[in-house]
Amino acid sequence: DTAVSQTPKYLVTQMGNDKSIKCEQNLGHDTMYWYKQDSKKFLKIMFSYNNKELIINETVPNRFSPKSPDKAHLNLHINSLELGDSAVYFCASSQDEGSGRALPYEQYFGPGTRLTVT
Amino acid sequence: KNQVEQSPQSLIILEGKNCTLQCNYTVSPFSNLRWYKQDTGRGPVSLTIMTFSENTKSNGRYTATLDADTKQSSLHITASQLSDSASYICVVRTGNNRKLIWGLGTSLAVNP
Numbered sequence: 001d002t003a004v005s006q007t008p009k010y011l012v013t014q015m016g017n018d019k020s021i022k023c024e025q026n027l028g029h030d031t032m033y034w035y036k037q038d039s040k041k042f043l044k045i046m047f048s049y050n051n052k053e054l055i056i057n058e059t060v061p062n063r064f065s066p067k068s069p070d071k072a073h074l075n076l077h078i079n080s081l082e083l084g085d086s087a088v089y090f091c092a093s094s095q096d097e098g099s100g101r102a103l104p105y106e107q108y109f110g111p112g113t114r115l116t117v118t
Numbered sequence: 119k120n121q122v123e124q125s126p127q128s129l130i131i132l133e134g135k136n137c138t139l140q141c142n143y144t145v146s147p148f149s150n151l152r153w154y155k156q157d158t159g160r161g162p163v164s165l166t167i168m169t170f171s172e173n174t175k176s177n178g179r180y181t182a183t184l185d186a187d188t189k190q191s192s193l194h195i196t197a198s199q200l201s202d203s204a205s206y207i208c209v210v211r212t213g214n215n216r217k218l219i220w221g222l223g224t225s226l227a228v229n230p
Contacts, residue, residue, distance in 0.1 A: 041222065043220045044220070045217070092161070104167050104169065106167060111161055112161050
């Protein structure tokens, strides 16, 4: 069974369009994340949600809007797509490490969505 | 500034050989350090997670070390296999704002 799944796997679209990427995890985790991996292979966190609440929002254009309908889902909606948005987007999940917990939790990543903006 | 630097940037070895990847960090306060393996076209997979008190941790042919005093970690791969060809990423978590600071990774190619 797939632990963290994303759809679609590939997404090719034109500049100016609006698109969504869906993510689901069946691990019962409290926290979900969105990462962007650019052509230089650098993974950069975009958002983190804990129990449907936004806890990390890095410097990301407000064209990107995460939506968490429930703990198992964190979707990423992108408005007015630009060429620079072309990248691989990874969803991940983990239990919430919390501020006082001694043992860290692993993050489990989805297979990625390769977005190409033309 | 919180940073994670990895070396070498890329490495080519022959199948069956050992290798060691390095990670230096300037993250403070420190919570834990992780090594991930990312195969081409796939998401990262966790290899080890080490806390402040752990010096060495093994996962099969992978052995990670951590020196919290010098803020250095290494990942040693023993008896490399073709399937070890991947990018290996060092990630350090801060102890205050719960952020993960990602390195750029070392690209390892194992040739027959």
